[in-house]
Structures are given as structure tokens and as C-alpha cells.
Amino acid sequence: MQLDAPDPEQLALDARRLSTYSVGALRVATEADRAFVLFPDAVRALKALDRLFQLGTEFSMPQGMCLIGPSGVGKTDSFKYFRASLPQSALFSQDFAAIGVRVQSRPKTGHLVQGILKALKYPFAGGSGKQLYMRRFLVFDALKNCKTRLIWIDEAHHLLYPRRVSASSDLENEATEFLRELMDECNISLVLAGTSELDTLPDAASHLASRVPIREEMKNFTSDGNWVGFVRAFAKQCQSFDLGYIHAPEVAMLLHLATDGNLRAFKRLLTEAILIAFDRGHSAVDKEAFCSAFKQVCGQATLRSNPFV
CATH class of the missing domain: 3.40.50.300 (P-loop containing nucleotide triphosphate hydrolases)
Structure with a gap:
């Protein structure tokens, strides 16, 4: 019995749907998505x-x-x-x-x-x-x-x-x-x-x-020491990828500008940065990863300025 050959257009569509991030990137980013800090x-x-x-x-x-x-x-x-x-x-x-x-x-x-x-x-x-x-x-x-x-x-x-x-x-x-x-x-x-x-x-x-x-x-964080402490505590909970970059107070302030101190927005941006950095072959997040992550989560047509540019 002769089987029909796979539809090239369907194969291309499936490849596009599944090629954004690797399985390994999804695995390490899941830890950040599930982390919870007692602020x-x-x-x-x-x-x-x-x-x-x-x-x-x-x-x-x-x-x-x-x-x-x-x-x-x-x-x-x-x-x-x-x-x-x-x-x-x-x-x-x-x-x-x-x-x-x-x-x-x-x-x-x-x-x-x-x-x-x-x-x-x-x-x-x-x-x-x-x-x-x-x-x-x-x-x-x-x-x-x-x-x-x-x-x-x-x-x-x-x-x-x-x-x-x-x-x-x-x-x-x-x-x-x-x-x-x-x-x-x-x-x-x-x-x-x-x-x-x-x-x-x-x-x-x-x-x-x-x-x-x-x-x-419960309120969004203000840009003060509590926010810096929260960011550092969050980074310590994520052991599967190096988040040392966000320990610096000046980086924490950039993250606040990018997220308005909102927990969900912070986790979304951080998770995206991990995905991007991992698939670029890096072992840690950096400014470049956050710059790209901001563009991904906010969209190219966003009216907000990217603090990581």
C-alpha cells in the first residue's frame, strides 16, 4: 500500500509553530514561571x-x-x-x-x-x-x-x-x-x-x-529597596539558570521601568529573557536578552520605551 507523502505546507506550518524556543529553554524557564517569593x-x-x-x-x-x-x-x-x-x-x-x-x-x-x-x-x-x-x-x-x-x-x-x-x-x-x-x-x-x-x-x-x-x-511594587530585595530573592529561587545580572540595583530599577513593578509583568519579562538567552547558547541572562525580551512581550508596535536599549 502506498502512503501519501506529507504535505510540505503542513510540515512547514508545524515547524514554524514549534521552532520558536527549544525544549531545553522551556524547561529552564518554567522554574521562573512557577517561582513565588514571600514579599x-x-x-x-x-x-x-x-x-x-x-x-x-x-x-x-x-x-x-x-x-x-x-x-x-x-x-x-x-x-x-x-x-x-x-x-x-x-x-x-x-x-x-x-x-x-x-x-x-x-x-x-x-x-x-x-x-x-x-x-x-x-x-x-x-x-x-x-x-x-x-x-x-x-x-x-x-x-x-x-x-x-x-x-x-x-x-x-x-x-x-x-x-x-x-x-x-x-x-x-x-x-x-x-x-x-x-x-x-x-x-x-x-x-x-x-x-x-x-x-x-x-x-x-x-x-x-x-x-x-x-x-x-496588594499593590504594584514601588521603585525602592523592597523591589530590589524582591528581585534578588526571586533570582535566588531560580537555580536552573544564572540570573546574577538582575542582582545589581541599577538593573532592578530598569526592570521596574519595564514592568511598573507588576509581579505578572516581571515574571513574563524574566521568563522570556531566560528563553532567549538559553537558545542563544548563553548560561546567564544579560542586557541583550532583556532588550529582546521586552520587544517580544510588548510587541514591536508598543508605545512604551525599552529601558534596556
């Missing part, structure tokens, strides 16, 4: 999470927190670190003791029910909006059976929308009412993570706000 804002957030986790299900009085911060400052990374560092215990399930749900714009009760059931790996998490709404009591039972102590709501500022156009500002919508019911029914600590829009929670959902009294904030 001051993260430490405060983790201490609050530890407290809420310990108090969750212990008292009838609801416990909750709003974690405020712009996109990319490390809110979700802090929660992932918190979950990964939970101790083994017979008092709770390692997988379900703290669960996270990301909400979409203008979520309904059904969206939250579906998200929680998926986080609990419930086999039948789908259904119509009405079916999911009716399953909220199933959610309460599932959370109790799984011994869940804390729920993290990501992008929680999406919760703040009026029930109807003519509604007064202090009338809760069904999503915030559901979360309030969940806290009261299950005695679970609730963390609302999102932008500064969450500061309007007392006006938009006063009853839920009274159950979420803690306010912590």
Missing part, C-alpha cells in the same frame, strides 16, 4: 488566609476578607501558594479544604453553584440556570461533607451589580445573597479577591459586607 503584601495576605482558614467552621459568626489589588499583583498566586502549603490533617481534605472559584461578569447563583461543584469535583455540575439554582442546597451539603473551610472568589468585583435597573444601591443581587446564605449555612470563611471596586461592597451588598470585615491590599 510583604503576600505575607500579610497569607497571614489573613491562615487566620480565616483556622476559624472557618469553628464559629457560627461568619469570617471573611476582601483582598484588593489591580490585576497581576499576585493575589491568585498567593492563594495558590496558600493551598499548596496546607498541612496534612485528618480534620480536613487536602483537596477540598480551601477551594477557589472565578466569577464572570454579572454572575447568577447558578454560576457560583456550578463553579463550587466543579471545584469539589462533583460529577453532575452542569444544567440549566434553574436546575443549578435549585442545587444550592446540594452545594451546602457537599461543602460540609468535604469539610471545606475557606472559599476564594476570584474577580469578585464582578459580583457588584444591581439586581435591576430600578433597584436601590443597597439591594443585593442573587449572587451576593447566595454567598451570604452560604456563609451562614456552612460557617465557611469567604475571601473576595478583586480590584478596588470591592470597596463599594458596603453600598452594593451591606449584609454580605458585614460578614466580610477584613480588608487587605
Whole structure:
């Protein structure tokens, strides 16, 4: 039997898709992508999470927190670190003791029910909006059976929308009412993570706000000694590639100019520089690698000036 020859155009397309970086470069850059440094804002957030986790299900009085911060400052990374560092215990399930749900714009009760059931790996998490709404009591039972102590709501500022156009500002919508019911029914600590829009929670959902009294904030780094210390600590965590270049304070300041002190932007730029330096046959990152990395992550048409030129 004669087999068809490979399509040259398809082979060329596949080669282009897979030839940007080598497998070795991807391997060493992954360490930087996964690294997490306990900087001051993260430490405060983790201490609050530890407290809420310990108090969750212990008292009838609801416990909750709003974690405020712009996109990319490390809110979700802090929660992932918190979950990964939970101790083994017979008092709770390692997988379900703290669960996270990301909400979409203008979520309904059904969206939250579906998200929680998926986080609990419930086999039948789908259904119509009405079916999911009716399953909220199933959610309460599932959370109790799984011994869940804390729920993290990501992008929680999406919760703040009026029930109807003519509604007064202090009338809760069904999503915030559901979360309030969940806290009261299950005695679970609730963390609302999102932008500064969450500061309007007392006006938009006063009853839920009274159950979420803690306010912590995570900000982009300012260009000071804390930033220099963070950059150095991050470099020390990455052992698979030499990041000694970024130890110098003047280089750390260039990195701040390039990223505005945003954790996500910093990790993206550093990861790209490692990929580029490795595939150039270098054993360490340098100014040239960061110059190219900035062009890659920001694009040739960026309106921002490249501080590494």
C-alpha cells in the first residue's frame, strides 16, 4: 500500500509553530514561571488566609476578607501558594479544604453553584440556570461533607451589580445573597479577591459586607529597596539558570521601568529573557536578552520605551 507523502505546507506550518524556543529553554524557564517569593503584601495576605482558614467552621459568626489589588499583583498566586502549603490533617481534605472559584461578569447563583461543584469535583455540575439554582442546597451539603473551610472568589468585583435597573444601591443581587446564605449555612470563611471596586461592597451588598470585615491590599511594587530585595530573592529561587545580572540595583530599577513593578509583568519579562538567552547558547541572562525580551512581550508596535536599549 502506498502512503501519501506529507504535505510540505503542513510540515512547514508545524515547524514554524514549534521552532520558536527549544525544549531545553522551556524547561529552564518554567522554574521562573512557577517561582513565588514571600514579599510583604503576600505575607500579610497569607497571614489573613491562615487566620480565616483556622476559624472557618469553628464559629457560627461568619469570617471573611476582601483582598484588593489591580490585576497581576499576585493575589491568585498567593492563594495558590496558600493551598499548596496546607498541612496534612485528618480534620480536613487536602483537596477540598480551601477551594477557589472565578466569577464572570454579572454572575447568577447558578454560576457560583456550578463553579463550587466543579471545584469539589462533583460529577453532575452542569444544567440549566434553574436546575443549578435549585442545587444550592446540594452545594451546602457537599461543602460540609468535604469539610471545606475557606472559599476564594476570584474577580469578585464582578459580583457588584444591581439586581435591576430600578433597584436601590443597597439591594443585593442573587449572587451576593447566595454567598451570604452560604456563609451562614456552612460557617465557611469567604475571601473576595478583586480590584478596588470591592470597596463599594458596603453600598452594593451591606449584609454580605458585614460578614466580610477584613480588608487587605496588594499593590504594584514601588521603585525602592523592597523591589530590589524582591528581585534578588526571586533570582535566588531560580537555580536552573544564572540570573546574577538582575542582582545589581541599577538593573532592578530598569526592570521596574519595564514592568511598573507588576509581579505578572516581571515574571513574563524574566521568563522570556531566560528563553532567549538559553537558545542563544548563553548560561546567564544579560542586557541583550532583556532588550529582546521586552520587544517580544510588548510587541514591536508598543508605545512604551525599552529601558534596556
